[in-house]
Amino acid sequence: MSPAALVGLGLTEMSPRPGGDATELAVAALGAALDDAGLARADVDGLVVGSSQGVRPDRVGVALARQAGLGDLRLLEHVEIKGATTLAMVDRAVRAVGEGSARTVVCVFADAPLRAGGSAGSTYAKSGGTSGVRGLERASGLLGSVPTYALLAARWLHVTGGSAADLCAVAVSARAWAVDNPAAVQRTPLDAEAYFASPVIAEPLRRLDCARPVNGAAAVVVTADPGIGRAPRVVVRGSGAVHPMRRRRAGAESWFGGGRRAVDDALAAAGMVRADLDVLELYDPFSVVTLHLLEEYGFCPAGKVGPLVRDGAIAPGGTLPVNTGGGQLSGFYLQGMTPLVEALVQLRGDGGGRQVPSARTALVGGIGGRLDHHASLVLEAA
Amino acid sequence: MTAAEDWLLDPSLAPSTGGRLAPLYAGAAEGRLTLPFCAACDLPLELEQQVCDGCGRDDVAWRDVAAEGTVHTVTVVHRRETGLVRAEDPYPVADVELTSGHRLLMAGRRPSAPPAIGTPVTVSFRFLGGVAVPAYDAAVPASGPPTPLPQESPR
Numbered sequence: 341m342s343p344a345a346l347v348g349l350g351l352t353e354m355s356p357r358p359g360g361d362a363t364e365l366a367v368a369a370l371g372a373a374l375d376d377a378g379l380a381r382a383d384v385d386g387l388v389v390g391s392s393q394g395v396r397p398d399r400v401g402v403a404l405a406r407q408a409g410l411g412d413l414r415l416l417e418h419v420e421i422k423g424a425t426t427l428a429m430v431d432r433a434v435r436a437v438g439e440g441s442a443r444t445v446v447c448v449f450a451d452a453p454l455r456a457g458g459s460a461g462s463t464y465a466k467s468g469g470t471s472g473v474r475g476l477e478r479a480s481g482l483l484g485s486v487p488t489y490a491l492l493a494a495r496w497l498h499v500t501g502g503s504a505a506d507l508c509a510v511a512v513s514a515r516a517w518a519v520d521n522p523a524a525v526q527r528t529p530l531d532a533e534a535y536f537a538s539p540v541i542a543e544p545l546r547r548l549d550c551a552r553p554v555n556g557a558a559a560v561v562v563t564a565d566p567g568i569g570r571a572p573r574v575v576v577r578g579s580g581a582v583h584p585m586r587r588r589r590a591g592a593e594s595w596f597g598g599g600r601r602a603v604d605d606a607l608a609a610a611g612m613v614r615a616d617l618d619v620l621e622l623y624d625p626f627s628v629v630t631l632h633l634l635e636e637y638g639f640c641p642a643g644k645v646g647p648l649v650r651d652g653a654i655a656p657g658g659t660l661p662v663n664t665g666g667g668q669l670s671g672f673y674l675q676g677m678t679p680l681v682e683a684l685v686q687l688r689g690d691g692g693g694r695q696v697p698s699a700r701t702a703l704v705g706g707i708g709g710r711l712d713h714h715a716s717l718v719l720e721a722a
Numbered sequence: 723m724t725a726a727e728d729w730l731l732d733p734s735l736a737p738s739t740g741g742r743l744a745p746l747y748a749g750a751a752e753g754r755l756t757l758p759f760c761a762a763c764d765l766p767l768e769l770e771q772q773v774c775d776g777c778g779r780d781d782v783a784w785r786d787v788a789a790e791g792t793v794h795t796v797t798v799v800h801r802r803e804t805g806l807v808r809a810e811d812p813y814p815v816a817d818v819e820l821t822s823g824h825r826l827l828m829a830g831r832r833p834s835a836p837p838a839i840g841t842p843v844t845v846s847f848r849f850l851g852g853v854a855v856p857a858y859d860a861a862v863p864a865s866g867p868p869t870p871l872p873q874e875s876p877r
Contacts, residue, residue, distance in 0.1 A: 465803040473769050475737040476746075479855045481730055481815045481829045483806060487799050491817050491827075495795035498839045540812075543798040543836075587775065588768050590791070590819035 344434040344576045345722060347569025348377025348446075348561030349684050354554040354672035356525045358456045361398040362391060365557035366450035367408045373446060373559035377569040381408075386415035386445030386562075388432050390425040392453065392675060400450045415442040422708030423623055424581065425449065426676025427715035431579045433562035444568055449677045450557035460553035461486075461541075485625070486550055488710060490542035492595045493628035497544060499593070502631065504544055506646040508535045510627040511548045511669055513655035518666025520656075520693030525552040526670040549627040551673035558677040560684070572688045573722040577701075578609030581715040596632065599714035603637040603703065610718040614639060617718070618699040619686050620660065621679035623706045624667040630654070633705060634662070637716075661696045676706040680717070687721040728850040730809050730829055736851025742770045745784035750847050750854035755789045757824045758782045766823035787822035789845035793837045793858075794819045809833065816858050818843055831857040 350372025352365050366389070374381065387410060391399040401418050415436050419429045426449050433445035453460050464484035468474045482488055497503065512535060518524035530548070538548040562576075563569055582605075584598025607613060620639065624630045631649065634640045639660065640648050648654070654662035665671045665682035672678060683702035685691050691699075704717045739747035746769065749756025758767040760774035761781035773780045793816050800812040807813075814836035817827050831846050837860050847854040 461801065462803060465801075465806060470736065471738040471741055472743060476743060476769070476855065477827050479731065479735050479737040479850050479853070480827050480857075481799055481807070481813055482827060483799075483803055484801070486801065487797055487815060490797035490799070491795045491815070494797055494839070495817075498795065540798075540800045542800060543812075585775070588825040589766060590794075590821070590823045590825060594825065 341438075341564045342566045344437050344562055344564045345569070345573040346430075346560050346576065346684060346719070347563055347573050348373040348379065349681065350374070350376055350559040351523065351681065352557045354523050354525060354556040354674065356454070356552060356554055358454045358555065360452060360555050362400050362450040362452040362557070363398060363404065363407055365452060365555060366400045366404055366448045366559075369450065369557035369559040370404075370408050370446055370448050373561050377561045379444065379561065379569065382411055383444050383568070384410055384446055385413055386433065386436055386442030387413055388415070388429045388445060388447045389418045390420070390429050390447070390449040391418070392451040393420065393422055398452060400448070404448065415445055421713055421715075423625070423675050424706040424708040424713040424715040426680055427579070427704065427706040427717055428581070430560065430562065430576065430680065430717060431581070431715070434576050434579065437562055437564040443563060443565055445562045446559055447562060448557065448559040449675065451674060452555040453553050454555050486545055487542040489626045489628065490545045492710065493544050493626065495595065496628050496632055499596070500643055500646070502646045506631055506649055507544065507549050507627045508532050509649040510630045510654070511535050513649060513652070513658075514624070514663055514667045514669040514671075516655050517664050517694050518670035521665040521671055524666040524671040525554060526666070545626060545628070548669070551625045551668035552670065554672040554674060556672060556674050558674055558681050560680065571722070574684055574687045575720050575722050576717060577612065577720050578606040578718040579716065580605030580609070581713070583713050595711045596636065599633070599636045599707070599711065600638055602714035602716045603705070606703070606716040606718045610720070612701065612718060617701050617703045618661070619664055619683065619696050619702045620662045621683045621702055621704045622663060622667070623676060623679055624663055624669055625673065627669060629707065629711075630662065630667070632711070633707070637705065656694065664691065664694055664696055679704045679706065683719050687719055728808070728848050729832060730807065730813055730848070731850055732806050732808060733851030735806060736853045737855060739853055747853060749784070749786060750856065753847065753854075754786045755845055755856060756784050757787050757820070757822055758784050787820060787824070791818040791820035791843060791845065793817070793839050793841045793843060794825060795839055796836050798836050816843065818845070818858060820845070826856055828856045828858050831859050834860055
């Protein structure tokens, strides 16, 4: 056995328009990943499925194994840990192939929030129900996910002394990467003037501070058998996760802190330090999350992320390449698959115009809930 | 505007008053702000918390608290979903640190400019589909009647 590696990648179109249900998208991505790895369905003995939480007309589950025409399996699970799901899926697969409980595992994530007759924003605004804490929040005007993250963003800017210019720098940097990503939803070059002309959704977040929802699916193939799959292989060097229990109480921060260990543990397992990482692919549903995670994960001293991003460090040609496909902001919002897919593209050397020269190592970061769940992977090109 | 008609949201968003938050809504219906504490060690608990993270006891005691606090964070929501939001202008939502130690999200009791982070507020109630839900008032004397905005000023 060799170290667990990602040996196949399959993507559907990332569509900003209604069309396709999650199951058919998942089937297509799974097939594409097997083709990419040079495998047949009969070679698969493990399937790990992830789907979005929230109200969806159709969510993929373990029935996908039947729907996608797979044979007998030894591992079949549906993983759910909000936005950290994808990295937990890969971690599950890595452990299975490492201990020998499965040999070739496909991890599939699909989502189809866009439906005819309503925008994604409308779908999210109508989701959540009337019971419990969420019911009280919605009765107080917090509809959809943007206002919640707007509260978080306002707090972040308050405690760090940051400004809208920092949010703008993240959005502009992400777009600059997306220009050369054929899969990205938003590829028109963006400058500060256009950013500040973007409509405000919930202060301080503008439309261009928010992820671009798509209907789409992605699948990866994990194996530790050196005879399975085709080059290039991307080895999983380390993983980490932490779920800090910050309480909503007076005098405390309820969104910030406690996440760093997810990265520390992954780096320790990999025998690497932060300076060894060539690209950072972070879960960025809102621009403020990129700002926060760069500090939370220790890639920037506390209070310094504003100047860092305003100097262009995370943009193409910068010293700290972050979200090199445009992230979820300008690329596509396929939850944790967005940063994972881009890390694979970079480490396989398939980045085309956005390829980071000689990128061999990547950190993939995933967050879930309201920064309640942090997970990371350290990947290296074999 | 009658007491039964909320200025902000459609009554279909009225919260379910049963379940874990039932004591909050029962108190609110009588004009009291009622929140959960650990019955053993008095730690203020989150609204759906069932076991105290401080002492491990599972005895939750709801009781009335002072209806006052300061703004932890605030947003002004510009996106107004058709059919759900009645307000015709962007509206603020504040996350308030109460003097009781709890944090509670709330809209304003009436249309108003957003209170800045750190600003003291008092808490009263909006009526959404007949259900009383906590709502902040910018800090003005408790005895003062509501004044129309934007001319509102402390006296």
